[in-house]
Amino acid sequence: xxxxxxxxWFRSHLDPIVFGxxxxxxxxxxxxxxxxxxxxxxAILGFLxxxxxxxxxILRFPPIKLPLLLFVGTTLVSWLxxxxxxxxxxxxxxxxxxxxxxxxxxYFSKRRVGLACQALFAAGLVAAGFALVQYLVPSLGSVDxxxxxxxxxxxxxxxxxxxxxxxxxAHLLFSAPERRPLWMLAxxxxxxxxxxxxxxxxxxxxxxxxxxxxxxxxPTLKTVLVSGAGILILAVCLPDSIQKxxxxxxxxxxxxxxxxxxxxxxxxxxxxxxxWVGVGPQRVSEVFxxxxxxxxxxxxxxxxxxxxxxxxxxxxxxxxxxCALAWLxxxxxxxxxxxxxxxxxxxxxxxxxxxxxxxxxxxxxFLAGLFEFNFGDSEVLMVFLFLVSAPYALGTTAGGAPGDxxxxxxx
Numbered sequence: 001x002x003x004x005x006x007x008x009w010f011r012s013h014l015d016p017i018v019f020g021x022x023x024x025x026x027x028x029x030x031x032x033x034x035x036x037x038x039x040x041x042x043a044i045l046g047f048l049x050x051x052x053x054x055x056x057x058i059l060r061f062p063p064i065k066l067p068l069l070l071f072v073g074t075t076l077v078s079w080l081x082x083x084x085x086x087x088x089x090x091x092x093x094x095x096x097x098x099x100x101x102x103x104x105x106x107y108f109s110k111r112r113v114g115l116a117c118q119a120l121f122a123a124g125l126v127a128a129g130f131a132l133v134q135y136l137v138p139s140l141g142s143v144d145x146x147x148x149x150x151x152x153x154x155x156x157x158x159x160x161x162x163x164x165x166x167x168x169x170a171h172l173l174f175s176a177p178e179r180r181p182l183w184m185l186a187x188x189x190x191x192x193x194x195x196x197x198x199x200x201x202x203x204x205x206x207x208x209x210x211x212x213x214x215x216x217x218x219p220t221l222k223t224v225l226v227s228g229a230g231i232l233i234l235a236v237c238l239p240d241s242i243q244k245x246x247x248x249x250x251x252x253x254x255x256x257x258x259x260x261x262x263x264x265x266x267x268x269x270x271x272x273x274x275x276w277v278g279v280g281p282q283r284v285s286e287v288f289x290x291x292x293x294x295x296x297x298x299x300x301x302x303x304x305x306x307x308x309x310x311x312x313x314x315x316x317x318x319x320x321x322x323c324a325l326a327w328l329x330x331x332x333x334x335x336x337x338x339x340x341x342x343x344x345x346x347x348x349x350x351x352x353x354x355x356x357x358x359x360x361x362x363x364x365x366f367l368a369g370l371f372e373f374n375f376g377d378s379e380v381l382m383v384f385l386f387l388v389s390a391p392y393a394l395g396t397t398a399g400g401a402p403g404d405x406x407x408x409x410x411x
Contacts, residue, residue, distance in 0.1 A: 011053045015107060018046040022103040023116045026386035029379040030120075030127040030160040031150050036382060044099050047106070060105045062392040063337070067330040068098070074323035075281065082280030091281040091318075097378060100385040108393035114350050116386070117167060117357070124164030125186060128193040131157060135196050147197050151379060155372060158199035159380035162368065163361050165190040166209050167387055170356035173217045176348040195238075198245050205368035207231070209360045216342075216356065255302030260309050260371065266292045267308040270317040278320040284308060307376065311369035314376070327375075334388050335362045341391050354391050361387040 021043035028036035050056060072095055079088045108116065131149035134140045146154040149161075168190065172183045194206055214223050235246065248254045252261070269291045270279055279287050288305045289297075297303045308314040316324035338359040345352035365374060365384055374380050 014046055014050040014054060018043050018050060018103065019107040019112055021046055022100070022107060023112075023119055026100060026104075026116065026382055027119045027123045029382040030123050030164065033379050033382075036379075040097070040099065040382075043103055044096075047099075047103060056106075059102070061102060062105055062334075062389065064101075064330060064333050067326055067333050068101075070326035071323060071330055072098075074277075074326055075319050078277045078319035078323060079281050081277050082283065084280060084283060084286065087283065087286070088281030091376075094376075094378065094381075097382055097385065100382060101389045104386060104389040104393050108390065110350060110394050113354055113390045113393055117171065117354070117390070120164060120383070120386070121168050121171070121186070124161060124168070124190060127157070127164075128161055128190050131161075131193050132196070147193075154197050154199055155374070156377055156379050158194060158197040158202040159368065159372075159374045159377055160383050161190060161194055161197070162202045162206050162364055163380065163383045163387060165194060165206060166213070166360040166364055167357040169210065169213055170360055171353045173213055174348055174353035174356045175350050195242060198242070200245065200249050201368040201371035201374075203246070204249070204371070205364040208367055209364045212363065213356065213360060255300070259297075259300070259303040262292070262297070262303075263305055263309055264313060266305075267310070267313045267317045271313070271321065274317075274320065276320045276322065278316065278318045278323070281318055284314070284318050307373040309372055311366070311373055311375045314373045331362055331366060335359060338362065338388070338391050341394075351391075351394050354394060358388045358391040 021039050025036050025040035025043055028039060051059075075091060075095075079085055079092055082088050104113075127149050131147045134147050134149065138145065147157060148154050149157040151157040151160070165187065168183070168187050171177060172180070172187055177183050191206075194202060211227055214227055235243070238246070248257070251257060266288060267284075270284070270287070273291070285306045292305070297305070308317055312324050312328065315327050338355050342352060342355035342359055345355055361384055365380075368374055375384075
């Protein structure tokens with residue numbers, strides 16, 4: 001009797017359990033990818049049990065099935081015809097992270113999206129706080145003088161914090177949070193931490209998205225003038241180390257700039273030689289010097305040929321032009337959906353801020369991804385998948401029942 005009651009309780013509470021596990025899974029990437037993926041695995045197990053025990057009548061999925069299936073399918077084709085399929089397994093395994101989309105679509109509601117965003121903001125502030133301590137006490141784990149926070153590399157730290165920063169900025173501008181001055185301080189704190197990471201691609205993407213967000217909130221000439229003046233004042237007042245790093249963006253002879261140009265030229269040669277299926281997943285670094293004439297580049301400072309330092313070029317070189325186009329279609333489709341949702345939502349509201357956060361996350365990942373393969377970074381990808389899936393869940397109630405007819409298709 002007691003056992004039967006316990007099973008019944010478990011069955012009836014699977015919905016909030018899966019929601020809680022999914023929230024932990026999308027919050028923890030900025031602190032620990034291992035812990036995050038443990039929670040995601042448990043959330044998937046809970047989802048399967050829910051389907052088995054409660055026979056969920058409808059599974060909802062955002063209206064991005066076709067571009068997503070094409071992206072996955074072209075990746076699988078590239079892997080199957082690869083000369084070395086054994087080394088190409090990691091990108092195949094990584095597709096399990098896309099379960100986040102399914103979990104958010106089926107277990108999140110407007111209220112739950114708000115709770116998960118608050119938890120993500122808190123985790124981002126903790127990660128930024130530790131990175132700032134690292135700046136003050138470099139012996140606590142900085143690498144080559146660069147902040148890494150809880151991550152193993154500064155690109156991972158800055159990519160994750162960039163997404164949290166923009167989501168929090170959207171919350172500040174487009175909803176009506178209580179204790180607004182505290183939210184402003186939190187956004188500024190994350191912005192300062194991003195500056196201290198010295199990651200130029202993230203600076204470019206964050207600044208562009210900051211200007212877009214300001215224009216969307218205050219579409220006037222005054223916004224342009226104030227933003228321009230603010231950027232100039234900030235650039236003049238920045239510490240010398242940051243100013244030098246900023247100036248290096250425009251220097252074609254800077255080691256990492258020159259290396260990227262060489263790597264991109266080599267990547268274009270790879271695409272030309274293998275336009276349909278690429279060189280194979282995870283094989284860019286294996287065959288790089290078959291297309292690059294200078295073996296001595298291996299020892300050159302700033303020359304990292306492990307990937308293409310560009311999302312589109314990486315997918316085209318590694319998996320073929322059809323895969324790159326499928327990925328671009330996926331990004332553009334989600335961007336269109338979030339833009340239309342943003343335009344429809346009232347101001348201020350949680351809906352508008354979540355749609356803005358999704359749109360800005362897409363824009364930021366794309367812009368930063370012009371200079372880095374950030375879509376291949378699991379920590380960044382997991383946060384990204386949550387932020388771009390959350391807008392599709394706004395029209396559902398707790399338990400995944402349809403609310404408004406807008407956001408997700410029934411499968």
